[in-house]
Amino acid sequence: MEFINKTVKKVYGNYPERILQFGEGNFLRAFVDWMIDKANRDGIYEGSIVLCQPIDRGMADMINAQEGVYSLAMRGIENGKPLERIEQITSVSRCLNPYKDYEALMALARSADLEVIVSNTTEAGIAYKAGDKLTDTPPSSFPAKITAFLYERYKAFGGDQERGLLFLPVELIDNNGDELKRIVLQYAAEWELEEDFISWVCTANEFTNTLVDRIVTGYPRDQIEYFEDKLGWKDNIIVTSELFHLWVIQGDEAWAEKLPIHKTDANVIWTRDVTPYKKRKVRILNGGHTSTVLAAYLAGYTIVLDFMKDDVFRSFLQKVIYEEVIPTLDLPREEVETFAAAVSDRFSNPYIKHKLLDISLNSCSKFNARCLPSLLGYVETKGQVPDCLSFSLAAFLKFYQGQMREEGCFGVREDGTEYQIKDDKEVLDFFHNIWSSNDTSLVARQALSHTSFWSGRDLTKVEGLEEKVAGYLAEMEHKNIRSIIANLIK
Secondary structure (H helix, E strand, O other): OOOOOHHHHHHHOOOOEEEEEEOOOHHHHHOHHHHHHHHHHOOOOOOEEEEEOOOOOOOHHHHHHOOOOEEEEEEEEEOOEEEEEEEEEOOEEEEEOOOOOHHHHHHHHOOOOOOEEEEOOOOOOOOOOOOOOOOOOOOOOHHHHHHHHHHHHHHHOOOOHHHOOEEEEOOOOOOHHHHHHHHHHHHHHHOOOOHHHHHHHHHHOEEOEEEEEOOEEEOOHHHHHHHHHHHOOOOOOOEEEOOOOEEEEEOOHHHHHHOOHHHOOOOEEEEOOOHHHHHHHHHHHHHHHHHHHHHHHHOOOOEHHHHHOOHHHHHHHHHHHHHHHHHHOOOOHHHHHHHHHHHHHHHOOOOOOOEHHHHOOOHHHHHHHHHHHHHHHHHHHHOOOOHHHHHHHHHHHHHOOOEEEOOEEEEEOOOOOEEEEOOOHHHHHHHHHHHOOOOHHHHHHHHHOOHHHHOOOOHHHOOOHHHHHHHHHHHHHHOOHHHHHHHHOO
């Protein structure tokens, strides 16, 4: 099949290169680049994006072979019915590989058209790396690349305050913009760059903290013939995602006009504080996953969609969210219930095969961050221990009942099948040791009192929690999990 999108590209793609994007992977192309394409089509914005590989190996050649044009297939539940929407994305002008052509990146630093930098370099990307130098072409770490880029821009425009840039990092770390700025300033000091440059970084540029939310399922390898038949051409970089999307940006709203995507129907929010939105996502979406998937996996389910089709597990999830999580959130009730309803639809998305074992990775830290705040908040608000979240805690302990072998730590589901438990070695060693007693009361006491798991808290001090968790563990010794949950939700 021939590449047939040049007409589309000509209509929508010949705009100034106003955006530099570090990261050319599936998420940014299904999220940011789609939003910018939408703004271009709506006549709200006139700008294109230059993608840049953050590491040596990447997708530049594949993207440039299609002149930056690709398809996005968004699929999910809308108004209770399955929906598939396919759009051609034409906002990308080209993709750079700075490891082959560093000067092309520096040329962008000197561009008067450039206004915005977006990044997704993974959670490990916004980190300091000793040894990076200004003379490297390019420096190794992402923040070092940004420091060198900004210094080139500062020199090119003589420190003009009007030539600063809007930074929109979407890496999944707390205070991503603040952290990027901190490391940039660390490199500037280490490289002994002039004070005027450091001042320009702080006053002329805006580093925002952001929160993003969209499940992106990537290249549809098992359905590529279906999509090629539908498109009429061979798209080697097609990407798939869910319908839901949210981008919350914490920054000076005066900068919003640099990238007015919030003026489209995309779900983009500029705010003074991203924290409430992060809490809502972590407690309801992520907490909904972590509170349910371990029990569901032990009971025999493999993907989220399967347990959502089981009325018992679906009702358990609803009870966790609506009766035990939402009452602990200091947010407008209508707002969080709307978000919770969307979460239910997202979990029931027939197009997404989200494996429970994948979600189980590092569940110890996940339970502490996602579920424990709701459990403790419920105790504080209601004066009693919540039933469902306490059961979730017990199911987490049961999931970590494993035997150590040379190749890893392995647990056993109710049907007798084995699974690998993946977490830090010290976590796996701890649970292996406490489960060696096979005394569920002792397991509960030792796990709940292990303060390093719970941000310094001794959970045996929470009145009634140890007894409730130990009771659920004892039940799981002779009852199947589904029947325990069925009794819980009555």
